[in-house]
Amino acid sequence: MLAHGRAADSSASTLQGLGDRLHTLKKALKAERQCVYRAKQMPARIRIAAQILYCRFGDEQQLRVFFFWSTKTVSAQHVDWVKSIVSGTSLMAQDLCESYRRGDSNAAMVRANGVVDKFVAEQSLHSWIHRQNSLIGVSPEPAIVTRQLPLHGIPAKSKAGVVGGRTYKGTLQFLRRWRMRWRVKQGIIKVGEDMEPSELLAKVSR
Numbered sequence: 280m281l282a283h284g285r286a287a288d289s290s291a292s293t294l295q296g297l298g299d300r301l302h303t304l305k306k307a308l309k310a311e312r313q314c315v316y317r318a319k320q321m322p323a324r325i326r327i328a329a330q331i332l333y334c335r336f337g338d339e340q341q342l343r344v345f346f347f348w349s350t351k352t353v354s355a356q357h358v359d360w361v362k363s364i365v366s367g368t369s370l371m372a373q374d375l376c377e378s379y380r381r382g383d384s385n386a387a388m389v390r391a392n393g394v395v396d397k398f399v400a401e402q403s404l405h406s407w408i409h410r411q412n413s414l415i416g417v418s419p420e421p422a423i424v425t426r427q428l429p430l431h432g433i434p435a436k437s438k439a440g441v442v443g444g445r446t447y448k449g450t451l452q453f454l455r456r457w458r459m460r461w462r463v464k465q466g467i468i469k470v471g472e473d474m475e476p477s478e479l480l481a482k483v484s485r
Contacts, residue, residue, distance in 0.1 A: 320356075321360050321363070323387075324387075324390065324391065324394070325346070325349050325350070326360075326364075327375065327387055327388065327391040328345075328349070328391040328392075328394040328395050328398075329342060329345060329346070329360070329364050330364055330375050330376060330379075331375070331376075331379055331388070331391050331392055331395050332345055332395045332398070332399075333364050333365065333376075334375075334376040334379050334380065335379075335395065339361060339365055341402075342360075342361045342364055342365070343357060343361055344402065345398055346360055346361070348398055348401070348402075348460060348461070349394070349398070351460065375388070379392075396432070399432070400431050400432035400433050401431075401433070401457060401460070401461065403431040403432065404424075404427070404428065404431045404433060404457070405461050405463070407427060407431065408424070408463060421451065421454060424454060425447075425450055425451075425454070428450065433453070435450045435453075
């Protein structure tokens with residue numbers, strides 16, 4: 280009887296363990312379904328651009344920045360969006376990535392790729408400004424930033440008349456909008472040593 284009781288207890292324990300694992304699996308499946316559902320709420324133009332961006336660079340952190348840039352908000356929903364793009368469980372996402380790698384395109388992909396190019400260019404400019412601030416300790420003047428724009432793939436025209444895709448006034452307007460999108464503040468960074476203007480310019484242009 281004692282051996283039979285132990286066997287019964289063992290079977291009950293095994294069943295309990297299976298039940299717990301099944302419950303955990305159901306919770307995980309439910310969470311995944313919720314994630315997919317919320318991801319479906321992502322605007323199509325943003326979803327396609329995000330898929331192309333991830334195909335090109337494979338950077339999860341960059342996706343988070345892209346969703347902030349494209350929606351102009353910080354949202355908890357972005358976590359689900361990133362998870363949806365990175366997981367690659369969507370057949371549509373896989374097909375789109377394969378089409379992009381083959382060089383196939385349609386009107387939606389061409390527009391989305393243009394959005395990605397714009398984001399990458401603006402992010403490159405933001406990274407350059409950040410390096411000037413944090414590594415060199417200077418705050419570049421708008422005229423210096425304007426001359427840097429073409430180096431980051433952004434058309435511009437300086438006051439000196441450098442040919443570009445924008446007028447000088449349009450370039451300054453772009454910089455104002457860019458600062459708002461990337462939450463860049465205007466200001467002066469105090470440096471630890473006095474420098475001649477020519478030396479400062481050379482330092483900023485590195």
